[in-house]
Amino acid sequence: MTALAQLLCGWAVVTLESSGTGVGVVARSGNWPAALGSTTRELGPLVTWDGPPGMPESFALEFTLVRGFAVAVLKTPSNARPGTCVAHLVAGDRATLDGATTLSLYDSGRFLTTVDDPRYPVDHWDPISKPLDSNGFAASADAYLDLDWLPALLGYTLAYLSGRGPAIELRVEDATDALSMLRALYGILPRNSLRDLTFCTMSAPASDAAITAVTRDSHGPAPGNRRIVTPGDRGDESDPYVQLGQQIVGHRRAGITIPETLSTAEEIGAWCFRRHLRTLVPAELDDDRLAEVITDPELSPEWFRDKTVATRAIQLAIGRPSVARALVHIDHLPSVRRTFEKALTDRVTNDTRDRTRTLELARQLGFDLGEAVAAAARRRLETGHGQLSAADAAAVWPRLHADWATGNSKRRQTIAGYLSQHRALREHALGSRDRALVHKALRVEVDDPGVPTGGSRLLHTAMHANLAIVAQVAVDVACDGRDHYALEQILACAPHDRLPALLAECARYPALPALDLMKALTLTRSDPAELVEALRPAWHDLRRALGLPAPIEDLVELDTADPASGNGHRIGIRLPRRGFRRRYDKDRSRAELSTLLQTADEFPPTVQAREIIDGALHSDLEYLVSNLVTRTRSADGPQVLERVLALAPADQLPTLVTACARQWDLPPATLLHAIVALRLSPAELAEALAGGWPWLRTRLDLPQVIAPLLTLVVPQDDPTDSWTSLALDPDGRRARRFWR
Known part of the structure; x- marks a missing residue:
């Protein structure tokens, strides 16, 4: 029993409120809640008789909620003082005291109707015990x-x-x-x-x-x-x-x-309502009403004896988790369980929808449908009717993997067809150690028109587990040349941390069309820093596709900072057109320059020829360059360009190269090979190309985003030699003595 607080109030000679006679509290238990008050003024209506002067047999039993407490009160008219009453209050928390407890206290005679006990007044009255909870009514x-x-x-x-x-x-x-x-x-x-x-x-x-x-x-x-x-x-x-x-x-x-x-x-x-539904014939109930009946916790297992009802219950449970949970908690009869198993087996065998939920329901009900699933999956695989679920694929894959391992070409071709038709099989193929099988699964995944390659979960997983094979597939797609979109999507699927390694693996294949690969990359990444980070591991192999001469190719690296355009100076300043200046007391004319360019392949490297070129570089650079461009269109034009570059003074060579690089009619390959023919050191070669490189790199058939990232970097351990022109002296020794 639980003790409840109690208080007794009525007319008495002595009360707890004062020493005088009157209506007041005469008894109170020690656990009486202070929040309810302990005087007649604080208790108010709880101890007041609100009706007319009552008959001796009158009473008022009340249950109310006051200030967070439950209070039961019995009021009876006072015999000592008409118009007053004896009020016996019982208080407790709302979880302990309720209306049923109030009625039980009254029926058991626990309420007092007088204040005649000689012990009163008392402020440590014993709490009243609560009756046992029982449905006595x-x-x-x-x-x-x-x-x-x-x-x-x-x-x-x-x-x-x-x-x-x-x-x-x-x-x-x-x-x-x-x-x-x-x-x-x-x-x-x-x-x-x-x-x-x-x-x-x-x-x-x-x-x-x-x-x-x-x-x-x-x-x-x-x-x-x-x-x-x-x-x-x-x-x-x-x-x-x-x-x-x-x-x-x-x-x-x-x-x-x-x-x-x-x-x-x-x-x-x-x-x-559920009790009413259970009185109806199950065939008359629609799915919603039948679901309400099945989820009734009081439903008897006997209700499922009808096979039609049991079959409908399984159908509802597959699509409604609440019905499934209700079926699991019912102790079904053996005959009903057999009906359930047959309905689930038929569903797995004949219905391709909701197969996963069907198997989950079978597991919850304690049925093993492994053999039925395997048989149905093999039948669907061989007939080609419907897609295999994850459970189907797991059931048939061991046999397919064993057939692939035999190496039989016809059987492998059949399995490749299965991989093309059923995506669930590809997940198992990717877990194989057979590289050919993994390659086939990935190629099928890429070629599947129903799968967005850029968001393929299988391809994304393979980037971590089989990166080398993914690279091989990417190279195959790139070499195919018909579907650049697939190559782009493969690169888009690559995680940020795996993309550099993927490109490096692709670049190892000599047949890779590197320019197509870089173009596809720019369609998935646009930030220069990301492009540099992705291409840098593979750049040593990819730059071979640029068609640059070997000495220049060795200098080309990737960097987001462009030193050629970041120094604040304009490259290739256009000089004013005016006559040649006088040097060594000799006049130079455009006629002499034209004659020199026409016979440069035969003209010996005399002091006169060098002075003509030097004068043109200082006084009429545009005329010199335009004539060079025109001259290079002839069969011997490249040799003329090489000869003129060899005749140019060392301090004017970068200016001449820059001016030539800005001419769109001059093929960049012709200019680059002419510069390489000078056999300059790497540092001198980089210095000569620095001014014209921003124009040359944009004409290398590279994507517009990648071309500005190409910079010329001199190796740190390269020895610096003075500039020499082998066109002046084939063995180089006499030319060095001349410039000294």
Whole structure:
């Protein structure tokens, strides 16, 4: 038993409130809640008789909720002082004290009606023990099942508790009749649903109880709109809640009690509806109604004896998890389990939809459908009807892998066809150690028009486990030349941290069209820093595709910083057009320059020729370059260009190269080979090309995003030699002596 706090108040000679005679608290237990107050002023209506002077047999039993506590009160008229009453209060928390406890305390005579005990006043009164929780009102309720007012009282109470109806007023002869009605109410409805129901067997002007009683001794009805319940009155039978009360009474007559676990009017209504559905023929129920019946926790296993019902239950459980959970918790009969297994097997064998959920339901119900799944999967694989699920693929793959391992070409061709048709098989193929099988699975994945390659989970996984094979597939696609989009999507699927390694693996293949690979890369990555990071490991092999002479190719690297355009100076300044300046007291003319260019392949490297070129570089650079471009169109043009570059002074060579590089009519390959023919050191070669490199690199048939990233870098360990022109002296020695 649980101890409840109690307090007794009435007219006495001595009270706890003062030493004088009057109405006051005469006894109080030590655990009385301070929040409720401990004086008549603080307790207020809880200890006040609100009705007319009562007859000796009058009383008022009240259950209410005050300041977070549940309080039960019995008020009886005082014999010592007319107009006052003896009030015995019992208080506890709302989970311990409720209306049913209040009725039990009254029926067991635990409430006091006098203050004549000589021990009073006492402020350490013993707490009152709580009666054992039991449904002691069930018998009382059964005695009232045939009375007209019971369905109305049940319905109006549920309407009030659900917030869809006003409070209730019982019009009875005396308070004893009201208690009988309350016992019937608590004996039929679940106790948890009535936790917040307050009542008072007397009607008072200030009463806000959910149920009040108007007796012959009452002043009159409580204020506000209230539903009236009178013995002999059936209530409003068109009210849905009154109809619900009639259903509850009907179930009780049949010996069916509402489960105590229900706590709301909605739950009670749903329970009654399910009970009604169970009385109907299952064939008349649609899927929603049948699902409601199956999920009823009180459903008997006998209900599934009909094979049609059991089969429909399996169909519903596959698509509705709530039905599946309900079936799992029912202890089915052996015959019903056989029906379940047959329905699941037929579903797995003949239906390609929801196969995964079907297998999950079979596992929950304790059925092993492994053999049925394997047989159905093999049949679908051989006939080509429908896609294999993950479970199907797992069932047939061991046999397919063994057939592939035999090396039989026809069998491998058949398995390759299976991989093309069933994507679920590719996941198992990627886990194989056979490189040919993995390559075939990846190539099929890339060629599958129904799979977006850029978002392929299988390809993304292979980037980590089989990167070399992915690179081989990418090279195959690139060499095919028909589907550049597939190559682009392979690169798009590569994770950021695996892309450099993938490109490096691809670059190892000599047949790789490197320019196509770089173009595809720029369609998936646009940030210069990302491009440099991705291409740098493979650049040593990729730059061979640029067609550059070997000495220049060795200098070309990738970098986001462009030294040629970042120094703030303009490259290749256009010089004013004016006549040659005088040097060594000799006049130079354009006619002499034209004659020199026409015969440069035969003209010896004399001092006169060098002075003509030097003068043109200082005074008429544009004329010199335009004539060079025109001259290079002839068969011996490249040799002329090489000779002129060899005649140019060392300090003017970068200027001449820059001016030539800016001429779109001059092929860059011709200019680059002419520069390489000078056999300059790497540092001198980089210096000579520095000014014209921004124009030359844009004409290498590279993507516009990659071309600006090409820079000339001199190796750190390269020895620096003075610039020499082998065109002046084939063995180089006489030329060095001349420039000294």
